[in-house]
Amino acid sequence: MSEPLDLLVLGGGITGLGIARLAALNHLRVVLIERGDLASGTSSVSSHMLHGGLRYLEHGRLHLVREALIERAALSRMAPALARPRRFVVPLYRGGRLAPWKLRLGLRLYDFLAGARGLAPYAMARPREALELEPALAAQGLQAAGVYSDLVMDDARLAIAVARDAEAHGARIHTYFEPVAAHPGDGGSFSVTARDTLDGTEHVFECRAIVNATGPWCDATRRFLSAALAPGSLPPAPLLRPSRGTHLIYPALTNGHGLLLTARADGRVFFVVPFGDYSLVGTTEIEIPSPPAADSFRPTLEEVRYLRAELARAMPGCAASRPLAVLAGLRPLLASDEAVGHASREHRVIEERGVFTIAGGKYTTFRAMARETLERMANRIGRRVALHDSDQPLPLPIVGPVTLEEIAAHAVEHEFARRIEDVLRRRTLLWLAPDRGRVPARMLSEFMGRRLGWSDQRMRDEVANWDASRYDEDALLARVPEEA
Ligand SMILES: Cc1cc2nc3c(=O)[nH]c(=O)nc-3n(C[C@H](O)[C@H](O)[C@H](O)COP(=O)(O)OP(=O)(O)OC[C@H]3O[C@@H](n4cnc5c(N)ncnc54)[C@H](O)[C@@H]3O)c2cc1C
Known part of the structure; x- marks a missing residue:
């Protein structure tokens, strides 16, 4: 240039x-x-929510919540196939941190801040109604539940x-x-x-x-x-002052609702987020020094145990369910004097x-x-003209019944994919399949290799890298049943 x-x-x-x-x-x-x-x-390791952040209302961050709700509405128009409205249930238990009146007030304020751009309005549910919505919730001590809407996205x-x-x-x-x-x-x-x-x-x-x-x-x-x-x-x-957040991924655990739950161990908010045929359960909050060391991204057995224990308390019928995958990432939080959770x-x-x-x-x-x-x-x-943004629809991902070869071609030609991991992990959900993408990895190495001119050695390396990247996670998950 x-x-x-x-x-x-x-x-x-x-x-x-x-x-x-x-x-x-x-x-x-x-x-x-x-x-x-x-x-x-x-x-690619977020909780998959495009949200105002109901819990930030408790900290009085009305400006942040309002701004995010405006953006939630815009993104819902721009990418309806990738960001869909979901109802979230917030069960409240006797002796819990939040009184029903306070939750009702928060939900009303959340809808008010969304204004005309809001999704379906909030409702309060009696215990029997909450259990009809989500029968797997712990029933003992259930006092009431709030129900509200947010978007779940494919990040x-x-x-x-x-x-x-x-x-x-x-x-x-x-x-x-x-x-x-x-x-x-x-x-x-x-x-x-x-x-x-x-x-x-x-x-x-x-x-x-x-x-x-x-x-x-x-x-x-x-x-x-x-x-x-x-x-x-x-x-x-x-x-x-980053903090690591870990999620476990399960086959769908709910009837399609998200759940906003309070961890009994430390009073933190955690979520069950419905995502395709899966549920994300998370997160943890572990403070990490900045810049982060390479191993800061690795979830620990303690985090897996914490999430499993809290899930078992919130949804006793799911105590024996085994996670399919574990995800961890660092929140890029600004350094401050506040406790990392706040x-x-x-x-x-x-x-x-x-x-x-x-x-x-x-x-x-x-x-x-x-x-x-x-x-x-x-x-x-040197450009001072007012900025123009657009909320026109974003380009759509490939949809409909398509072959893996067509997916590979689209990913290479239109979606910047250069490795098989890019397709398995971030352009499809093949990494969550029972074989964790091992068979498609082999097919993709051929399909992508042909388009990108890979040598036989490069194709073998791509597959070997994918298999190796599964190894750590599989080893951690293999310890879960005995440690739970
Ligand atoms: C567990 C968890 C849950 C979350 N849930 C939500 C949620 O539900 N909703 C929400 O709104 N937000 C959520 N967040 C926050 C949100 O995910 C992040 O704020 C956001 O994804 C950060 O995006 P980013 O582009 O700043 O960082 P990243 O996505 O990390 O991108 C930074 C990129 O920079 C690249 N890079 C690094 N160094 C270099 C270099 N020297 N040169 C070139 N490239 C480099 C990296 O490879 C990386 O791809 C969550 C965060 C976490 C950790």
Whole structure:
């Protein structure tokens, strides 16, 4: 490219993709580089809710809840196939933390803040009615239940739809590109070199501004950029205090409702979220130092035990059910003095020598985060016109009865897939099949290999990598029955 880019976005989770999309919609010249697959970080291990966050009302965060409810409504219009309304049941037990009147007030406020954009309104249910809705709930001491609506999304596929929209508006997106060097360029611009970690080629990007949207890794990226752009300077103090959240995935445990439950062990809120034919049960909250070490992403047996024990208390009939899979990810929470469970889900944009870091936030508010980031950058990129966003539908994922070969072709041609894991884990739910994707892995290596020109060795490596990635998780889950 002869002219420098307006911005180079580092990180292809929902935050970076939202920024690249909004920049492209506003005719900025933007490239996004992601060092793994799109949504391979936190954006594929969320609780899958596009929500205002009912529990944040308790902490008085009305602004955050209102903003997220506005975004929930927009995303429901933009991706109806990937974000569907669900009813959530909140059972209340005698002696519990929350009185029924308080829950009723909270639900009323939640619907009020959603306003005309709201989903089906809340209701209160008597114990018998609650058990009719969800018979597997613990019946003893059940006092009442609240019922309200939120959206459940496919987090990875929604992120990919945002990426496709960004590309359709002119953004360029490169996955498996890792930044390896950065230098100050002419007239306050930057030059960033990225290595394609799959084919080893190097690519240089000249840009007016860099956006660091690397989620839980944003402090590591700040350190890298600070050392590269201002050698000898002190490493920046961390912005984040991440926390690990783990989910267990079961075959469907409910009649289709989500459940908002209170853990007896520590009073934390946890969820059973209906997702396709499955239920996500989570989460935990384990504080992690920033930048995170590689093993910070690994769930522990204690977390699995905690979730199983709480599920057994909330739904005694499910005590013997075995989880199919376990997921863990780091919340990129802003550092604060509050206990980690109460830490703010707000976001912050900071500028350091032309590098804009966006830290914190939640999936639901990614469009608001993109807006704020680009507004903060207006001076740097010399564009001051008001930003235009769109809530037109995002590109649809492949639907209908399709073969695995067609899925592979679509994933490679339209969805930035470059490895079999990308298709198994983030463009389909094949990783949750009884064989955990082992058979499709072998077929995909052929289908993708033909399109991407893989050698026989590369095809074997892809399959071996997939099998190995299952090994740790399978080993942890294999210990579950004896440890429960
Ligand atoms: C357990 C859990 C449950 C959650 N549930 C919800 C929920 O229900 N609803 C909700 O709204 N929010 C939820 N959140 C929060 C939400 O998931 C996150 O805020 C959001 O996904 C963060 O997206 P991100 O793009 O900032 O980070 P990520 O998705 O982690 O993306 C960062 C990307 O940067 C890449 N990267 C790292 N370093 C570099 C580099 N040097 N160069 C290039 N790329 C790099 C990584 O590979 C990664 O893909 C949850 C979070 C967790 C952990």
